Amino acid sequence: MQVRVLEMSILLFLVFFPLLSLGQRLEGCEDSSCKSHGPIVHFPFRLSHQPKHCGYDPGFELHCNNKKDTILELPSSVHLVVEKIDYLSQEIFLYDPDECLADKLPKLNLSQSNLRNDYDPMVLLNCSAPLADSDYALVPCLGSSGYKVYVFSTNSFLSFFLSGPCTKIHQYPYSWYTFRENTLQLNWSIPLCRNCEFKGMDCGFKDGIKLLETHCFNRTMMHRGITKQPLIAGVVLGTALVCIIVFSLYQLYLTSRNERESRVRLEKFLEDYKAIRPTRYSYADIKKITNDFNEKLGEGSYGTVYKGRLSSEIYVAVKVLCDSKGKGEEFINEIGTIGRIHHVNVVRLVGFCADGFRRALIYEYLPNDSLERFILPVSSSPGSVSLISWNKLQHIALGTARGIEYLHQGCDQQILHFDIKPQNILLDHNLNPKICDFGLAKLCSKEKSAVTMTAARGTIGYIAPEVLSRNFGKVSHKSDIYSFGMLLLEMVGGRIRMDPKTNNHSKVNSLEWIYRHLEKGEELKIRIEEEGDATIVRKLAIVGLWCIQWHPNDRPSIKEVTQMLEGDGSHLNLSPNPFMATNTPKLNASPLSEDLDVILEIE
The missing domain is CATH 1.10.510.10 (Transferase(Phosphotransferase) domain 1)
Incomplete structure (x- = not known):
């Protein structure tokens, strides 16, 4: 009986402790956006009409243009439209409304900015003859009469093309997708607010004057504009009726806690991850990609690897995982870790599948097996x-x-x-x-x-x-x-x-x-x-x-x-x-x- 009373007391403490520990919220820093379907703007970003303590300046100030687009001005007066801000992974996605982002990249200088790009460098070549291969992509907006511009990775066989119909224009520290899809992906490491976002809380300055230390705020209470710390009396804890109800709910909660936590955690992670490459596929997609698991490449305790094809030219290796152990930590760990890595000596994760309990990882296909x-x-x-x-x-x-x-x-x-x-x-x-x-x-x-x-x-x-x-x-x-x-x-x-x-x-x-x-x-x-x-x-x-x-x-x-x-x-x-x-x-x-x-x- 004492154990049950102790469990009930702990639960009541957990329920009301967030209200007791809620810190003061800074005035005027509610979530904002330029238009109804535009990206939500909150710390470390702020709109220009909001107080400075709402954002982590410099470099995080946004403004709305006459079309109600959300605009970010990068160093050297490069203005780009904000497509999405992912506060969990601390990444922002930008595009050029003129649809020629490659033309603005030479003016961009991120050396003095808190935003940066971690991708391998790419090279632009001006070619007098058309090329066709999966190792490079056409940049239509930079072409001219009789010439076409292509983007290459620096580890491609550039010498072959430079000795032929192509000349080098410029080398950029940006990804393939920046040129092909007119989308620039930048990230920031300071301020570090990822832990607040993962807990479902908002991040902001603890002190509106010093603007140094960041703090996690309860998201629901912040958005209601509460500025004073609420005082919760201890009468609720002594009310027998509340104790009985909470105790009953707690017992019900324990019966399915592990399964519910696993699913909620995984779905929340994947929902936050869906706008970032790699792509999420359904299990039906996996069967189609692998031609109903026709060609097996290998098998181990983790699962089975099959050869697949995304298109006529792009082959992939699909790792279909065995029944996930625990709370799916290894699956989340794999896509959460490798999904943010871009290096020539690290395998690239193309996509993943989380369809109920069916889970798979899709990698680039490497024809020579392992070392x-x-x-x-x-x-x-x-x-x-x-x-x-x-x-x-x-x-x-x-x-x-x-x-x-x-x-x-x-x-x-x-x-x-x-x-x-x-x-x-x-x-x-x-x-x-x-x-x-x-x-x-x-x-x-x-x-x-x-x-x-x-x-x-x-x-x-x-x-x-x-x-x-x-x-x-x-x-x-x-x-x-x-x-x-x-x-x-x-x-x-x-x-x-x-x-x-x-x-x-x-x-x-x-x-x-x-x-x-x-x-x-x-x-x-x-x-x-x-x-x-x-x-x-x-x-x-x-x-x-x-x-x-x-x-x-x-x-x-x-x-x-x-x-x-x-x-x-x-x-x-x-x-x-x-x-x-x-x-x-x-x-x-x-x-x-x-x-x-x-x-x-x-x-």
């Missing part, structure tokens, strides 16, 4: 030729490192992958690597060094020691470094030439065997096809050994790893032996990474 397929040689017999050269393996290792560096340092929040392994490194038609599978990834602040986790995650053989046991240190970005080091050493170990006279092949293949031979200055018994391969093998092995040091502080950062892989390897020193008992921390020892601050995950 796992290319690590081992074609044959174990002497003199056999490897599937790909050591030079190409070095290219894959460097591209993967750059992808991890982007996740750790190139996004608004640091993204820790926690499952770096050969199976999660996909290869395109040119064998360029792309990191995939962000179901275990976590977002955390760049200012902190470590992350707390409730359970170990990853794949055995690639999991850093500190992820399995906190006695080895604090979990941080260095955990991904360990997994990447194991990947490098598996590249090297998979090519070791087996000695037919040796029965203990596992010893020959061991990481300690690789370290011993490097320590003695002996050449690794690796299959060499070209001059310079031995140098590449040594570099990959040394970098891998540095990455798998037991203590997180002894491992290099991903930026240092990238620099080592970019160099020729001649100045690389061998790491301390990670396999010596003196270098392996004991389970009852204190961690040596006490300078890593424990932080919470960003939801």
